[in-house]
Amino acid sequence: MANNTNHQARRVALKWMHSVGLFLAMMVLCVPGLWIVLNSFRPTVEIMAKPPVWIPNDLNLDHYRAMFGGIGEGSVPVLTYFTNSLIISVTSTVIAILIGMAGGYAFARYKFKFKGGIFVGLMVTRAVPGVALSLPLFILFARIGIIDTHIGMILAYVAMNVPFTVWLIDGFFRQVPPELAEAAEIDGCTRWQAFWRVEFPVARSGVASAGIFAFLTSWNEYALASQLTRSTTSKTMPVGLLDFTSEFTLNWGGMCALAVLMIIPALILTFLVQKHLIAGLTFGGVKG
Amino acid sequence: MAQVHLRDVVKKYGVLEVVHSINLDIADGEFVVLVGPSGCGKSTTLRMIAGLEAISGGDVRIGDTVVNDLPPRERNISMVFQNYALYPHMSVRENLGFSLKISKRPQEEIDKAVDEAAEILSLTPLLDRKPGALSGGQRQRVAMGRAIVRHPEVFLFDEPLSNLDAKLRTQMRVEIKKLHQKLKSTIVYVTHDQVEAMTLADRIVIMRDGHIEQVGTPLDVFENPVNTFVGTFIGSPPMNLLDGTVKNGNIQFADGSTITAPPGYDLSDGQAVTFGVRADNIMPVGHALPRGEHIAEVELEVNLTEPLGTETLLFATLAGAEVQAKMLNPRPVQAGERLTFQVMLDRCHLFDAETGVALKV
């Protein structure tokens, strides 16, 4: 009997430790981000106050107004950056998905020589660090004259995302039994129809998750963008963040406002496909 | 070696009670089979004994210890799972020796126990393979081997044969029975297959909807079912049941036909009863082994036959309902043939028509 109570006591203690640990972990994960959000609503004076002001007594939309109005110090053309980011990310994502679907399907359904080698070869291109790639890409783009254009950025991001989309989509097509397409072909579909009407719908969630991944990567990328964009014609938001810095000062409040603008679309997308995201990664990796 | 006692054991999931206050005493060295249709609570009960499910009420005792709050590792039990539950990343040898390694036994002892278990279950040539490279029957044997290396006080089996094909199942059944004879340990075995239950058990526990319906030796529950559920669940084909009323010492069925009431019942006129008879006790004249002194004869039309070799199952219409009968030393029978059947009344059962409970002397 003493043994039994002992076990119960330990269970209770463990439960407490669990709750406390979880709470602390979540604090560490969330506070830095929430801090940014909070500061985007506070006047710069209060952010910089010494001693610190812990309880905000003046929340306003000044930074947002300045950001969208293009007024105030530096007048950062945030809306233009937002549009650039959107155009570049969406276009490159769509193209990367199409290419990834073709490639992923090839890996999932066909047998050919050097398949493993080609696969790793594609993956490895993704491992090339952005800085290292940006040097020659900069020279090349400058030669062709697509530096500081949407096209240039889109090309770069498509290349960056293709390995990942191929990997994820491959994993999903493998989950679709080949018999499904065969049955469709026997039912009178062409191979093309069988793909679009049977295999694609079944693997659609995988394609969606690959899309989100590609979008987030493009949306948040900095190393390449910082070198391949020069002006407002193609600068994206991550590069735009630097506009809030000058030699000696930093407009924290304004930067926080832009940061919130960057996070919101990412946040919404991630929430929407949270489940597929996990499934996508695991299918691609473990079972593929 | 140990006894297992369940006292008023209850399992609840939230407000849903799935096991209702069960009482059961299992003797040392006894082979007890829990049987019932799926969802009857038999697996839950077993898992409460194992410590894999929390006990919502009552006590489980193994030996002299109340084990309600003990984790499985302190209950000195071992368990064979339906899906074998082998560790895929370990070889057969490692799988077998795992529990001993965990309890920090010396290596020679582990080797000896593993070799012994492998010998008993003829796994010796497979010791260095991974579970992925084994057939279903071999995996099943590894799972059993893993259970026996520990020499636990109680073995628990959770539908261990249900993933095997019919032939292997019969074979493994024999092996399990031999194992029990050799080890003489207490076994609690869960299955939904009444043939397994009949062939393996010292005592059968028949469960339904979280209640124990009957506990007894295989022959006892076969011959003296306490209600219509047990009557139809145990035995194959299931017992034929016909509703009727008592009239002048006869049973009158819905269509007006009658049959002599089985002897030994205390019946009153107009009483509503369910008449139960197994196929073994309704046989065509000349193809039967008369059992008992009281025999009624009825002429029935055969609708369908199922030849099984040593016997043939006949589907015939009795009092408007389909009944199954057996024909020994069979001859070919055509559908539509009318035969005279003998009903061994000593072996027929009467149940209360409303509650299904056996009316016994």
Next chain:
Amino acid sequence: MKRLKLPQWLVLLMPAIIILSAVVLIPLLLSLYSSFTSYRLTRPDSLFNWVGLFNYEKAVTDVKFWAAFGRTVLLLAVALNLEMLFGLGLALMISKVTRGQRALRTMMMFPMMFSPILVGFQFKFIFNDNVGLVNNALQSLGITDTAIPWLVDGNLAMFSIIFAEVWTSTSVFGILILAGLYAIPRDPLEAAKVDGCTPFQSFRFVTLPFLMPFIYIAMAIRSLDVARAYDIVQIMTNGGPARRTELLWTLIGRTGYVDARMGYANAMGYVSIFLAIFFTIYFFKKLTAARKELGMGV
């Protein structure tokens, strides 16, 4: 009329191969070539000034290069291991929660949505010695009354960078390991309990082997993307103070763009590329091996 007919798989793979050749392979060949020249951005004709292995020799004999190289490997080793441990802990804690698991999962993914550059700024802000959140908190709580120079002291700066890096990337591990935990069949775990395992032993001998493939996927994904740390470092310290946090990538960036010595930068770039490729292939190999061990197919 007979045309050359390519196999279908090749047709399907063609777009991927073309775009990757054009945007990755050709530039890399170009940079390979330029790494054998004394190419400077400011003098285009220097692209044809062949210097052989001079740049590589220079890199190999450069103390600054080796310091950055060593620091990069150290950062990766420390960060990846910490991310793995924290991710594992986080996933285990979340998997044990009975209610509100979905919300917790979402919260865990929060840092993943942050652009690395933003993470850099965020932690530059938080670790700021004057108005940063950390120092403010420490001072208000009375733990210290001096301003701790998080980003100014070399060792502390390295710590701050690793903190930021671990903060962003732990969720990748957390999520994948959580997915792994969901995928573990229940039977072997129960068998382990019955076999006499304590919770820790069940974890060590059953859960962990099952999780290994998931951990390796996370490692592989991360190693495809390690250079992300560049953005963070560049913003937080830009290699400073006094090069105490200089990584291979910041060194390359500075040499190429600030000093305009492209040839030399590209030579060092190649070293960083091989480093990344090495990590990637290593983890893919591990992944395949772990999968085979669990009999998960190829």
